[in-house]
Every structure is written in structure tokens, then in C-alpha cells.
Amino acid sequence: MNKKIVILALHLGTGGAEKVISNLANLLSENNDVEIISTYKLRNSPAFYISNKVTINYLTTNLEPNKQEIKNALKNFNLIRLVFEAFKSFKILILRKKLMVNAIKNLDCDIVISTRILHNNWVSKYAKSNIIKIAQEHNHHNNNVKYIKKLIRSLKNFDYFMPVSKELCDFYSQKISKPKVIYIPNFIDSISNETCNLSSKQLISVGRLDPVKGFDDLIDIFNLFCKSYPDWNLHIVGDGPEKQNLQSKIDMLGLTKKVTLCGTKHSKNLDIEYLNSSIYVMTSHSESFGLVLVEAANFGLPLLAFDSAQGAKEIIENNKNGFLIKNRNSEEMIAKLEELISDPSKMQYFSKNSKNTALKFSKETISKAWNKFFRRMYGAQSELTALSGTHYTNFRILARAAFSRRLTCA
Numbered sequence: 001m002n003k004k005i006v007i008l009a010l011h012l013g014t015g016g017a018e019k020v021i022s023n024l025a026n027l028l029s030e031n032n033d034v035e036i037i038s039t040y041k042l043r044n045s046p047a048f049y050i051s052n053k054v055t056i057n058y059l060t061t062n063l064e065p066n067k068q069e070i071k072n073a074l075k076n077f078n079l080i081r082l083v084f085e086a087f088k089s090f091k092i093l094i095l096r097k098k099l100m101v102n103a104i105k106n107l108d109c110d111i112v113i114s115t116r117i118l119h120n121n122w123v124s125k126y127a128k129s130n131i132i133k134i135a136q137e138h139n140h141h142n143n144n145v146k147y148i149k150k151l152i153r154s155l156k157n158f159d160y161f162m163p164v165s166k167e168l169c170d171f172y173s174q175k176i177s178k179p180k181v182i183y184i185p186n187f188i189d190s191i192s193n194e195t196c197n198l199s200s201k202q203l204i205s206v207g208r209l210d211p212v213k214g215f216d217d218l219i220d221i222f223n224l225f226c227k228s229y230p231d232w233n234l235h236i237v238g239d240g241p242e243k244q245n246l247q248s249k250i251d252m253l254g255l256t257k258k259v260t261l262c263g264t265k266h267s268k269n270l271d272i273e274y275l276n277s278s279i280y281v282m283t284s285h286s287e288s289f290g291l292v293l294v295e296a297a298n299f300g301l302p303l304l305a306f307d308s309a310q311g312a313k314e315i316i317e318n319n320k321n322g323f324l325i326k327n328r329n330s331e332e333m334i335a336k337l338e339e340l341i342s343d344p345s346k347m348q349y350f351s352k353n354s355k356n357t358a359l360k361f362s363k364e365t366i367s368k369a370w371n372k373f374f375r376r377m378y379g380a381q382s383e384l385t386a387l388s389g390t391h392y393t394n395f396r397i398l399a400r401a402a403f404s405r406r407l408t409c410a
Helices: 016-028 067-075 079-105 117-126 145-154 166-173 215-228 243-252 267-275 291-298 310-314 330-341 344-359 363-388 392-406
Strands: 004-009 033-038 055-058 111-114 132-137 160-163 202-206 233-237 259-263 279-282 303-306 322-325
Touching: 004 016, 016 033, 016 291, 016 363, 079 117, 111 117, 117 132, 117 145, 160 166, 166 310, 202 215, 202 267, 202 291, 215 233, 215 243, 215 330, 233 267, 243 259, 267 291, 279 291, 279 330, 291 303, 291 344, 303 310, 303 330, 322 330, 330 344
Parallel strands: 004 033, 004 111, 033 055, 111 132, 132 160, 202 233, 202 279, 233 259, 279 303, 303 322
Antiparallel strands: none
């Protein structure tokens, strides 16, 4: 059942969505012809490993965003520069749209997977009717009514909609009947046979250095925590616009020797960070899924997270493989850290359960889910085509109905 699948991306740099796109392309390329169409080339090579079975098509190499230049102009009160950069930004957006719309109009594939609302709109409007259209959603709506309506409008001519988490799947299933809402989780590449060093006195957190990740709160929490546990350290792995602010905070609090901003690390280097730590801490204000929690669980790390990171609820089983802290309560986070490190048997119990959690999100498990999805999807279409004696494109609505009887949001 080899199919031609095209995945639309903005870029292939660092970021949770970009990692998911790379992983998905690798997985689907094992049994299909897969192409990634990326609007622009952010770096010399993709931030995450992409199999040589996957074709990468960069629409341009020189339309990178100029957000930093705009920020600098604002910071320096340079009006002339600000006007210039604003015009440049507008021009970039127009050219990006032109390139992607043209690529979508000329798609020659069986399936297209869109990963952004903007791309959804263009796929709905310009993609050929015989192409099966799947939209993925990597963001949480955070009860933003305007965002929810915008997303739903963008799905007008799609066949299937895949939110990143079970919680989002349930939410949107109540909002829309078309397209069919399907849940297939994100996954990790491989299950590790190694387990973290539970006797290590190192906390770890991984993510883009962005305000939404709440690393400033994490540093404040650690500052209070290490007053009672001065021999502990914190490693924050990632890069981003908040790096300078976070480093200034670390220096101001006198934590330079205790808190390390490790920069971006991938593959084996990131694995080493997990293995050298004993507890994973997440302080995100919002998190649609939280793949880093699965990565940490893969190495048996006990998991702590604020429940404001909605996706964490799908991975952390409270008092089984970690703790979910309500209302971003910093004191409660510190109390749970103290409870863990003072009870080695609980650390072992959480660690064992974390390893079991990771198995639910293994490549093998999720590959079976995708293969099952494709079999049922094409099975439903084949049945209708055979019954009708008419080309499939005239029976898309019936096919969706037949398929929906076979597969529910699960």
C-alpha cells in the first residue's frame, strides 16, 4: 500500500512541531514515498534527523523571518529602521504565501498533511479534490475562542483532523463533525535499555527558551529549593530568545555554579543529559503534548510538571510516575521534590513506571496505529468505489462516513 505523502512545514529548525514532523516523515517513509515541502531553509541541515528516504523540498533559502531585526529597531527607537524592517517582513510574508500556494496547487500525491493553520487555509482552497487531506494541530487553544474558530474554519475541505493530544481530540470532537477527528499520538524513535542515575543530584528540563516554557519560574523554584539542598544542580537544555534574560536571572540570584543553560542538544548528547539526571521538571504555562516528558520517561526519570502544561496530563499519572502540581503552586512543587528525594523507594517506583509509560509512545506502537488508520481509510474508500462503479472523488463524503464507523477518537 505504497502511497505518495507530502508533509507541509514552515521550516525544519528547532522546535517541538519540527521534531514531530521529522519523526513522522521518517516513520511514514518506511512504507511510503514521503516528501517534506518546507517554506524556507532556516539552517544548513534539518535540526532533527531525517531519513535519506525522505525528499526535502525547500521553496526558498532566503526568506527567513526578521523578528529580531524588528525587535532591535524598537529597542533602539530607530523609526526609519523599523519602517524598513516592517516593509521587509510584509514582503517576506507575501512571497512565502505565493511560493506555498503554488506548491499546493501543483501537488501530485495521494495524501497531504498540513501542520499549520495558514497552510490549512491554502490546502482547503487550492489542493486538488482527489488528494486526501489531513490537518495536524500542534498547539493548544488555551480556551481562546478566536483561535478555535479560526482553526475550525481552516478545516473546511479536509478529510481528517489530528490534534496532538487525546484531550484536544475529545475537545474538537464535540465542536466539529467534519472532518473526522482522529488521535494518533506523537512518539519517540527508540526505547532505551538504559536508566537514569537516580542517585544523581541533578534536575533537568528541556525546551525552547521561550516565555511560555516558564523557565524563569523554574529558576525561582530551584533558587528556593537549593537553599535546603545546596548540593543539587539544574540543567536547562535548549536555546531561544529568552537565553540572555534567563542567564541574567541566574547570575543575579548567584546560581551561576548551580544552574546551567546547556544550549541545544540532540540525539546522544541529549540522552547523556537525561541519563545524568534523576528528576525531570516541567514548568510550562502551556503544553499541547509534551514530547520531552516521554523522552525523559524513556530513561526512567520521575516526572514533575505544573498542570498548566495540559499535555502533561496525558503522560504523567499522578503519584505513579510523577506528580502534577495544580495552580502553578511553586511551594507544592518544592514539597514534591523534597518528598521524592527523601524516599529512594518512591524514586525507584516512579522510575519503573516512567519506563512503562514510554512504551505507550514507542515508534512500533504508533507505527501500528498509522498503518491501521491507512488500512481502514483506504478500505472504506475501496468498498464505496466498488459499490458505486464511480470514481472515488465523487464519494468522499460517503467514504468519510464509512470510515467514521470504523475508527473513533481513541
